[in-house]
Amino acid sequence: MGVIPNIMVNALVLASMYILASLGFAFIFNMLGSVNLAHGAFYMLAAYITYYLCAKAGLNNWVAMLLAAIVLAAIGIVMERFVFRPFQTEFDRVVMVSVALMTMLQQLAVQVSGSQTISIPAYGNGVLDLGFMTLTNEKLITFLVGLILLIITLFIVYRTKLGMQMEAISQDRLGAALQGIQVNKVAMLVCGMGFALAAVAGAMMGAYQQVSSNMGDNINVRILMLVMLAGAGSMNGILITGFLMALLDSVCPIIWDSYTASAIACSAVVVLLLIRPKGFFGHEM
Amino acid sequence: MKKKLLALLLAMAMVLSLAACGAAESSAPAASDAAASAPEAAPAEDAAAGEEAPAEAAPAGDNVLRIGALINTTGWFASIDYNNQIEMETLCKYYNDQGGIDIGGTKYQIELVVEDGGSDAEGIRSAAQRLVDQGIQYVVETNDFWVEGAIDIFENAHVMNIMAQNNMNHGVMNAETQYSYSFSDACTSQFPAALDVIKENYPEVKSVVYACDDNGVNEEQAALVKENAERVGLEYIDSPVIYDGESTDFSSIALKIVNSGADCFIGNGTPDNIAALLKEVRSAGSDMVCAAVITLGPGVLVGGSGIADLSGAFTFGSDIATPEHNTDTFNEIYKLFVETYGEDNATAWNGAALDCLYNLLQLMQGAGSTDVEAVRTYFDGVDTVETLFGTGVRCGQETFGNTHLIAHPSHAMKVENGEVIYMGTYECVAP
Numbered sequence: 001m002g003v004i005p006n007i008m009v010n011a012l013v014l015a016s017m018y019i020l021a022s023l024g025f026a027f028i029f030n031m032l033g034s035v036n037l038a039h040g041a042f043y044m045l046a047a048y049i050t051y052y053l054c055a056k057a058g059l060n061n062w063v064a065m066l067l068a069a070i071v072l073a074a075i076g077i078v079m080e081r082f083v084f085r086p087f088q089t090e091f092d093r094v095v096m097v098s099v100a101l102m103t104m105l106q107q108l109a110v111q112v113s114g115s116q117t118i119s120i121p122a123y124g125n126g127v128l129d130l131g132f133m134t135l136t137n138e139k140l141i142t143f144l145v146g147l148i149l150l151i152i153t154l155f156i157v158y159r160t161k162l163g164m165q166m167e168a169i170s171q172d173r174l175g176a177a178l179q180g181i182q183v184n185k186v187a188m189l190v191c192g193m194g195f196a197l198a199a200v201a202g203a204m205m206g207a208y209q210q211v212s213s214n215m216g217d218n219i220n221v222r223i224l225m226l227v228m229l230a231g232a233g234s235m236n237g238i239l240i241t242g243f244l245m246a247l248l249d250s251v252c253p254i255i256w257d258s259y260t261a262s263a264i265a266c267s268a269v270v271v272l273l274l275i276r277p278k279g280f281f282g283h284e285m
Numbered sequence: 286m287k288k289k290l291l292a293l294l295l296a297m298a299m300v301l302s303l304a305a306c307g308a309a310e311s312s313a314p315a316a317s318d319a320a321a322s323a324p325e326a327a328p329a330e331d332a333a334a335g336e337e338a339p340a341e342a343a344p345a346g347d348n349v350l351r352i353g354a355l356i357n358t359t360g361w362f363a364s365i366d367y368n369n370q371i372e373m374e375t376l377c378k379y380y381n382d383q384g385g386i387d388i389g390g391t392k393y394q395i396e397l398v399v400e401d402g403g404s405d406a407e408g409i410r411s412a413a414q415r416l417v418d419q420g421i422q423y424v425v426e427t428n429d430f431w432v433e434g435a436i437d438i439f440e441n442a443h444v445m446n447i448m449a450q451n452n453m454n455h456g457v458m459n460a461e462t463q464y465s466y467s468f469s470d471a472c473t474s475q476f477p478a479a480l481d482v483i484k485e486n487y488p489e490v491k492s493v494v495y496a497c498d499d500n501g502v503n504e505e506q507a508a509l510v511k512e513n514a515e516r517v518g519l520e521y522i523d524s525p526v527i528y529d530g531e532s533t534d535f536s537s538i539a540l541k542i543v544n545s546g547a548d549c550f551i552g553n554g555t556p557d558n559i560a561a562l563l564k565e566v567r568s569a570g571s572d573m574v575c576a577a578v579i580t581l582g583p584g585v586l587v588g589g590s591g592i593a594d595l596s597g598a599f600t601f602g603s604d605i606a607t608p609e610h611n612t613d614t615f616n617e618i619y620k621l622f623v624e625t626y627g628e629d630n631a632t633a634w635n636g637a638a639l640d641c642l643y644n645l646l647q648l649m650q651g652a653g654s655t656d657v658e659a660v661r662t663y664f665d666g667v668d669t670v671e672t673l674f675g676t677g678v679r680c681g682q683e684t685f686g687n688t689h690l691i692a693h694p695s696h697a698m699k700v701e702n703g704e705v706i707y708m709g710t711y712e713c714v715a716p
Contacts, residue, residue, distance in 0.1 A: 003544060006569055010536040110363075117557035119591040127570075134570035207591065209533050210561055218533045253537035254544070258529035259499070261537075 005133045007250045013139050013208065015246035016146025021201040022223045022238055023153055024076070024194020030170040030233050031187055034084045034094045038101040039198060040220030045105055046072050046199030047206030047215060048113060051120050061121050065203040069196040076195025080188045102216065109213040120207040142208045149200060150239075156193075157235055166190055170233055222249075225269045231279020241280060348385070350393035350655060352642065353400065353416040353424035355432065355446075360404020366427050369449060369638035371630060373397055373425060375622040376642055386646055389653035395646075402431060410435045417442045422657050425642045429454040429467070430501070440464050445657050447645055449638035450580070452553060453502040453509070453684060460686030464661075467690050469640035469672065473681065474692035474713035475601050476506065476551070477513045479576045482599060482697045483549055484517040486708055487574050492520035494547035496538075496562065498530035498554030505684075509716075510551055522547045528562075530555055539565030543573065551576035560589025563598055572597055580637055583700040592703075599699035603636050603674070604707050610696060614643075615673045640673045644691055647671060675710070683716040690715055 025039045046068045053064035083101075087093040123145075124137035157163040165186045168176040177183045205215070226245050230237030248268065252261030273279070354373055356366040377395040385392035400416050402409035413435035416424055422444055426432045429451040436457050439446040443464060451458055451467035458465045483490050493514050495507040507525045514521040522545045528538045539562055542550050550566070550573060552559070559577045563586055566573060575598035577586060582602040587595045604610040605619060618639070623631050647670060649655055652663035670677045674693040681690030692715050697708040 003540060006540055007537070010534075010540075014534060014536075110360075117561075117589065119589060122591050127568075134568075136568045139568065205533075209535070210557060210589070212533070212557075214531060215533055218531075249534060250537050253528070254541050257499075257527050258532055258538065262529065 002133045003254070005130075007247075007254070009133070009135060009139060009143075011243065011247040011250040013143045013146075013246075014249055015243040016143050016150065017201045017205050017208075018219075018222050018226060018246055019238055019242035020146050020149055020204075021198050021219050022226045022242060023150075024191075024196075024198045025223045026227050026230075026235075026238055027166070027190045027194040028080075028084060029227060031166060031173075031190055032080075032084045032088055033091070034088065034098075035091070036079075036084070036098050037095060037220065038098040038105065039223060040216030040218070041102040041105040042072055042075065042195055042216075043198045043202035043205075043219050044109060044211075044213065044216035045075075046202035047120065047211040048109055049199075050203040050206055051113075051118055051211050054121055055118075061123055061203075061207065064120075065200060068203050069199040072199035073192040073196040076191040076193075077188050079195070080191035084191065085184065085187070102220075106213050106216065113213075117210040117212040119210050120203065122207050123204070138208060142204050145200065145204055149197060153193075153197065154235065162186065162189065225266070229269055229272060229279055231276075231281045234279065234281035237279060237281030348391055348393045349396050350386070350388070351396045351398050351419075351421055352645070353398045353419075353421040353444075354638075355400055355402060355409065355412055355416060355424050355426040355435070356638070357404040357409075357427060357431065358399065358401040360402075360408070362404040362427065362431070364633075365635070368630065368633045368635045369427060370397075370399060371626050372622060372635060372639035373642050375618055375625055376639055376646075378625065379618050379621055380646070386650070388646075388649050388655055393655070402427070404431075406431070406434045410438065413438045417444060422655075423447075423645060425449065425638055425645065427638070428452070429457045433457050436462060436465055443657060445645075445661065447641045449635075449641055451685075451690065452500055453505045455502075455505075455685065458681070458685045458687065458689055462687070462689075464657075465689060466664075467641070467681075468644040468670075468677075469637045469691065469693065473509070473684055473690070473715035475553075475578045475580075475695055476509045477516075477716075478601070478695060478697070478711040478713045479551055479578050479599075480510070480513040480517045480519065481711060482708060483551075483574065483576055484519065486599075486697075486699070487549065490519065490548040490574050492522050492547045493549045493551050493576070494522040494524065494526065494542060494545040495552055496526040496528070496542050496550040497552030498558055499527050500530070500554060503527050506553070526550070528558075530558060532558065535561045535565045536568070538562060539569055542566060543569050543571040547573065549574035549576055551578065553578035556581055556585045557589050560586045563595070564590035564592055567592060567595075574598070580635060580695075581633075582705055583698050584632075584705050587700055587703055587705075594703045596701045596703075597699075599697055599708060601695040601697055601711075601713075603634055604696040604698060605631060605634055606705070607707060610707060610710065612671075612673060612675060618643075618673070636673065640693065643673050644670050644677070678714055680715045 021043050025036060028034050028036050049068040049071055050064045053059045053067055054061050083097050122138045124141040126137045128135045165181045168181055169183055169186060173183060226241050229241040248265045252264055356369055357363050374397055377397050380386040381394050385394045398421055400412035402412045409431050417438055424444055424446045426446055426448040429448050432448055433456045440462060445464050447466045447468050453473050495510045497503055511521040524545050526541050543566060556579050563575050577598060577600045579600050580602055581600060583598055583600045586598050608616045648660050648664050652659045668679055670691050672693040677691040677693035679688045680692050682688050692713045694710050695713050697711050699706050699708050
């Protein structure tokens with residue numbers, strides 16, 4: 001069994017999901033300046049919605065994922081209107097509200113589903129034998145979904161009018177508004193899109209890994225580290241640091257025990273931020 | 286006007302506070318009265334006399350035996366302890382429906398006094414104190430790691446406390462602890478049995494590696510695995526894989542296990558984590574055997590891993606699907622449980638706390654008394670106890686420094702192509 005190919009596959013799968021989950025957070029952070037600490041909780045919520053639509057309503061898991069993404073997009077729009085927009089200039093209030101939301105959603109998950117972990121049915125079964133290693137269809141599908149959505153997102157950001165408006169708002173909100181860009185409308189769309197991407201990541205990871213009330217905490221830490229390391233406003237940075245972080249997460253536990261690996265990964269982030277406070281690719285936060 | 290209103294509200298708040306305090310004071314003796322287990326309970330209180338001993342309880346006319354249940358009904362552990370609670374309540378109902386349990390010629394109705402630890406160490410400590418304050422003399426508890434911080438409360442109050450599971454935790458049971466017991470050992474004794482299962486059923490396995498959540502006693506568990514692997518002639522791969530119990534990504538941990546070169550990985554810990562690990566081990570192309578030292582059927586691994594045709598894993602649990610594999614009493618209680626709580630709750634059947642309570646009641650019957658000291662003395666004099674799972678043995682001297690542990694026979698069950706298959710009943714004894 002090839003260890004290195006397996007590590008690379010694991011890193012690619014994790015990276016695709018880390019990036020997908022981080023994009024929504026980064027959009028909101030870049031455009032609205034809001035640190036949505038509840039982003040991981042919404043990722044978790046999407047996983048639970050998908051699970052219940054599959055397990056209780058008997059829906060196909062792809063349909064369930066799509067519905068979860070739509071629900072989360074709607075929540076994102078509501079969040080933009082009633083949380084991010086009113087508290088736009090008040091960093092501490094957004095943090096407080098998002099922490100409260102995070103706690104509420106976690107408790108809701110525990111109350112509704114109990115604290116045991118559950119699993120969304122796999123999006124693909126079977127194994128591909130590549131000769132030097134085996135690759136499960138589930139990993140392949142998870143990676144491909146991440147990749148396709150990433151390409152679509154990049155296309156929207158770099159090749160469409162909406163993307164240009166997003167960039168303009170990120171750089172100068174007032175200036176963008178003076179140029180006739182409907183800032184609130186764009187922000188609403190972007191929040192919806194970001195939440196939907198997190199929903200897809202949650203629904204995929206709920207099958208690839210497991211669904212639990214604390215799954216949002218783990219991804220939150222990754223999202224924060226990833227966005228900080230990438231640097232504010234950098235899409236390319238998110239892609240590169242997303243892969244690096246996933247690689248660290250895949251390699252470190254093989255060399256060290258889980259705690260040491262986690263501590264080393266976090267220390268690496270702190271050191272890198274000390275060396276490059278702006279992150280690798282972005283402007284100063 | 287505002288000031289007057291404020292003063293009025295303040296006055297009302299003070300009056301209500303005083304009334305509440307008064308009510309608490311007046312209710313305290315009532316609680317003690319209710320705590321009176323039976324006429325036989327009086328000597329126990331004598332024995333427990335001391336600074337921190339509960340207040341003397343008056344005998345109750347209706348002979349109610351109150352037994353504490355220190356579990357988590359809220360917080361993250363609630364879903365596990367929920368089954369512990371309803372299984373114990375089923376046992377109480379089982380006896381109460383028969384007119385009570387006969388101890389020393391007196392019939393007692395059993396009342397389970399549940400106190401919630403809130404899945405929090407401080408909460409557990411408070412709940413333990415509340416039980417002691419109510420004059421409860423016997424407490425059945427949740428798992429060892431929860432109650433570690435509350436043991437001194439029970440020790441000081443001479444309350445016999447019996448934890449549902451002790452995973453080799455010396456902090457809760459050692460040569461110094463006098464009132465701490467585990468009457469349904471689910472871990473220590475099952476490691477040696479697991480190695481026997483591997484030797485007898487998986488001839489292709491030549492080596493094992495220990496892989497487990499970080500539970501604070503990994504070193505001791507790994508040593509036990511090593512000792513028993515050598516006993517049955519298997520190679521022990523000396524590179525234990527310890528992982529964070531709150532991990533969500535198990536792919537790298539699985540690669541580490543596969544790379545160890547072992548043919549089998551063995552460990553206990555959270556069933557969900559083992560399921561996730563097994564999934565990743567299979568995903569890495571390995572068909573190595575998984576020996577999960579958990580007290581649940583292997584169906585939990587199928588559900589947790591999401592692999593419908595899962596093979597090559599076994600666990601120890603109650604074979605609830607096959608009544609002939611169980612004791613008659615077990616079957617009766619299980620039937621009552623399903624009638625009362627439904628099939629849904631049966632999927633999370635645990636049996637540990639239930640068995641602890643059952644064994645405690647057997648010991649009281651054997652002692653012919655509800656007096657704590659009489660029950661302890663009786664327990665010290667017996668070698669075996671008829672548990673719900675068959676004849677259990679008093680053991681644990683080498684591991685814990687005393688023999689406050691009852692190890693019972695366990696059903697080994699494997700999963701092949703997604704089907705749960707009974708492998709046999711294995712005698713379990715903790716060193």
